[in-house]
Amino acid sequence: MRLLHLGDVLGQSGRKAALEALPMLRDRLSVDIAVVNVENAAHGFGVTAKICKEFYDAGADVLTTGNHVWDQREIIAYIDEDEKLLRPWNFPDGTPGNGDYVFKTKSGKKVCVINMMGRLFMDPLSCPFQGADKLFNKHKLGKNVDAVIVDFHAETTSEKMAFGHHCDGRASLVLGTHTHVPTADAQILPNGTGYQTDVGMCGDFDSVIGMKKENSVRKFITKMPSGRFEPAEGPATVCGVYVETDDKTGLAKRIEAVRIGGRLKGSWPSA
Amino acid sequence: MRLLHLGDVLGQSGRKAALEALPMLRDRLSVDIAVVNVENAAHGFGVTAKICKEFYDAGADVLTTGNHVWDQREIIAYIDEDEKLLRPWNFPDGTPGNGDYVFKTKSGKKVCVINMMGRLFMDPLSCPFQGADKLFNKHKLGKNVDAVIVDFHAETTSEKMAFGHHCDGRASLVLGTHTHVPTADAQILPNGTGYQTDVGMCGDFDSVIGMKKENSVRKFITKMPSGRFEPAEGPATVCGVYVETDDKTGLAKRIEAVRIGGRLKGSWPSA
Amino acid sequence: MRLLHLGDVLGQSGRKAALEALPMLRDRLSVDIAVVNVENAAHGFGVTAKICKEFYDAGADVLTTGNHVWDQREIIAYIDEDEKLLRPWNFPDGTPGNGDYVFKTKSGKKVCVINMMGRLFMDPLSCPFQGADKLFNKHKLGKNVDAVIVDFHAETTSEKMAFGHHCDGRASLVLGTHTHVPTADAQILPNGTGYQTDVGMCGDFDSVIGMKKENSVRKFITKMPSGRFEPAEGPATVCGVYVETDDKTGLAKRIEAVRIGGRLKGSWPSA
Amino acid sequence: MRLLHLGDVLGQSGRKAALEALPMLRDRLSVDIAVVNVENAAHGFGVTAKICKEFYDAGADVLTTGNHVWDQREIIAYIDEDEKLLRPWNFPDGTPGNGDYVFKTKSGKKVCVINMMGRLFMDPLSCPFQGADKLFNKHKLGKNVDAVIVDFHAETTSEKMAFGHHCDGRASLVLGTHTHVPTADAQILPNGTGYQTDVGMCGDFDSVIGMKKENSVRKFITKMPSGRFEPAEGPATVCGVYVETDDKTGLAKRIEAVRIGGRLKGSWPSA
Numbered sequence A, B, C, D: 001m002r003l004l005h006l007g008d009v010l011g012q013s014g015r016k017a018a019l020e021a022l023p024m025l026r027d028r029l030s031v032d033i034a035v036v037n038v039e040n041a042a043h044g045f046g047v048t049a050k051i052c053k054e055f056y057d058a059g060a061d062v063l064t065t066g067n068h069v070w071d072q073r074e075i076i077a078y079i080d081e082d083e084k085l086l087r088p089w090n091f092p093d094g095t096p097g098n099g100d101y102v103f104k105t106k107s108g109k110k111v112c113v114i115n116m117m118g119r120l121f122m123d124p125l126s127c128p129f130q131g132a133d134k135l136f137n138k139h140k141l142g143k144n145v146d147a148v149i150v151d152f153h154a155e156t157t158s159e160k161m162a163f164g165h166h167c168d169g170r171a172s173l174v175l176g177t178h179t180h181v182p183t184a185d186a187q188i189l190p191n192g193t194g195y196q197t198d199v200g201m202c203g204d205f206d207s208v209i210g211m212k213k214e215n216s217v218r219k220f221i222t223k224m225p226s227g228r229f230e231p232a233e234g235p236a237t238v239c240g241v242y243v244e245t246d247d248k249t250g251l252a253k254r255i256e257a258v259r260i261g262g263r264l265k266g267s268w269p270s271a
């Protein structure tokens, strides 16, 4: 199978680029499933039902989020209506929405998508490592599901790498989100899981993590309240990761970074 | 000019790979200056005088560090003897060692190397942004120095990107260290400064930031004291960044990631 | 019933003072149960089996701990043998030891003691608020237990006050530990739970939270590694809290701070 | 001399109680100077020019603040007009307002008031310890000033105790603010400085640090966005500290906690 995951879509610039790229990527890479992290799609903060629809229409199959999931309050009421829009699984019991979803591809394959959040320098949700154990008990790679994608939304490289190894052999792909900067460490871990510490954002890289740079720099220096942070408006780079899995085991055979447009050096899974 | 900077050397595996690569890289890329971050060179924790000598002998011109600089206590007495071994500039007044150094290349060019530390999720040193202003007043790119390299040792992508923009036009290269994972966002910022959020480590990537993975994973799960963290011993990837500057302005004309060996996809500044 | 809880015993000075005070306090206040937090009893870091025995011999009925519980490695093997030595309940499943215990007083009353840890600026254990809900379902005040004491080991006043209100009406006493400074806010919350944000340590208050002050001050200023932190050796103040409960409901009728000896102004539940 | 300092005034309930208590306290205790921390006076967040005037009219001589100082944006423009309204001294150079002020009492004595902020679990301002050294060089107790009061706005007991010892002998009084809970550790440090880890708030203690408890508890449990935090509206306890200094040295001869009204046990410097 062929899996595609795009990182945090940031504001209008990121939406425009990601919505344009999705149909092209689906087509050129013949992907079986496309997942997009949309936690910053609505002007940098959260996502709306309208934006979700735009992404589904453009070819996204499942949407993931992170710590910004509730920034647009309307999503709290909406999320239970849309089981393809995930929030981190390890929120407290009783939180609206769900954190795992089994998507059926056109060819009838089952792909489990999991959204999980890290805790180091972040909110103390329930343990993502123990949560993963429970979920892998339910979604068994190569048995009841054909592929497993885990979007691990976390701050530090240490927690992300540790989590990757913890999942190794039980997921097709573990990719990090949240830092908005793509890492250059795509690899297949020893037991067969494709891994990249952070997939990077779909946003303008002449910025501070996608937001206009002047305000952010000023705040670091002056420690005074800044005006509202606004998304940078230059052309976005679409950042993603592409994985090919073994049909039998569901493990990764190949992993490649995807980077298209904007200021960053391009990357493309050449044939 | 041609500048090379290698990221955090991690333990024996990282030392071996970096010491081997340095002469080859100097030769093939005809670099005018090679800088290496050695904060994890001594079994993962700090650096010793003996290791510094090994790096100088292998072709390193200036060494930088970070939060782990004092892990080997002997370095506290040593650092004042060796002005090419830097510690973050923004430690309190009176701290042993220095955080900026002007290196003279064989061809007589002056390259200022600055080591600075971020504060978000790190120790509250003095402001790196205001510190940079002072240092750029002293070391004027294209005037009294021919190139300026800033090793910004910091945790978050937001502080690193903000710091890069703050230095833009005043440094030849701002590169992040500390997270041990190379980022894929090498770019020349609008005012001419080469930038990469993190250069990555010289270490084994089948690990948790260079340390053996089992111990680290167990600690994230059990919250119990772990045994001593030890460096992973597999073959290291040498991670660095290469920049070509304009002879007149000292600004970057080209920036390329360098990755050699180990598990990561290679990267090489092709001609 | 009459309940007594002493705060974090710190090193030799704290042990000496607390061990001397315990028999006197039991006697004078006719307490039905005495609980002592011993997480810093062993030279400031953790506790040993030998020290536990000393406290039981002096009249402690149950011992609580906190983030320092595992500092003395021998306690990991010991804790499962001693069900009266508690560690925070919300450690991950599978952690040695237990976090709640029902003590039977000489007069046949049952007192449930719970040890819980906060998460703000601390390690991300499982949710203490949801944990409390589970425990109060098992230990029903005024029904299957005659009193409930909760030692909430936490950093911030906000999490502690929120936790106190969350438990209000379901515990006889919620007292904070960990900051080592007694607070002056003992009160009975609206639904009947006795509450004090921090009970304070049993230690020398000419110190930095019980440790020698010179080393600590130097570290705040220089940001250099300090020598090993050592307990201050001056005379300790014994800090505790005393509660009288209603025999029927188990709720608090009276709460008084206890402070004896050392540098702090004394406090004593006068008749 | 007789010094009075009241802690963080919280919202309408805190303002009402503090404004009523001030004239009475000035009168009964014959204080030479009254300082009030007003960082939460405006509905819990910051302070306005109008509120400052109310406090001056009620008998406050100098006002201090903390991390919430800029919450009401109007104060940014106002603060330079009012040199008696302090913000933490260790904000970056160029920040509006001032952090130290020498007040002249009616009897012609000079009292230096300093507002400083801690850094542990707070914003990384410049070093408060080194800042204190500079300020004590300028304001010499028993030489060019008759008393020195330092409001140290900080989170942790360790940084506060360390800071107290660092100032010991150079200030008449070092008191902590920010946690909103009064501590019971008022003492005169070995070199003569009066010290209390936290003076506590002027606010309703049936709350979470002065704010309505329901919202706060819910947020700790659900990790969902809460509605706007609002001050609790019950009767406030006025929390302060009272110090008598030696006329010659300016050092403390006596220190007493002040607590009046509301839910907490009262405290009053009896004759």
Ligand SMILES: [Fe+2]
Binding pocket: A008, A039, A040, A066, A068, A178, A179, A180
């Ligand atoms: Fe994001």
Ligand SMILES: [Fe+2]
Binding pocket: A039, A066, A067, A068, A153, A177, A178, A179
């Ligand atoms: Fe995020």
Ligand SMILES: [Fe+2]
Binding pocket: B008, B039, B040, B066, B068, B178, B179, B180
């Ligand atoms: Fe490092």
Ligand SMILES: [Fe+2]
Binding pocket: B039, B066, B067, B068, B153, B177, B178, B179
């Ligand atoms: Fe580091």
Ligand SMILES: [Fe+2]
Binding pocket: C008, C039, C040, C066, C068, C178, C179, C180
């Ligand atoms: Fe403690």
Ligand SMILES: [Fe+2]
Binding pocket: C039, C066, C067, C068, C153, C177, C178, C179
């Ligand atoms: Fe503790």
Ligand SMILES: [Fe+2]
Binding pocket: D008, D039, D040, D066, D068, D178, D179, D180
């Ligand atoms: Fe406050």
Ligand SMILES: [Fe+2]
Binding pocket: D039, D066, D067, D068, D153, D177, D178, D179
């Ligand atoms: Fe505050």
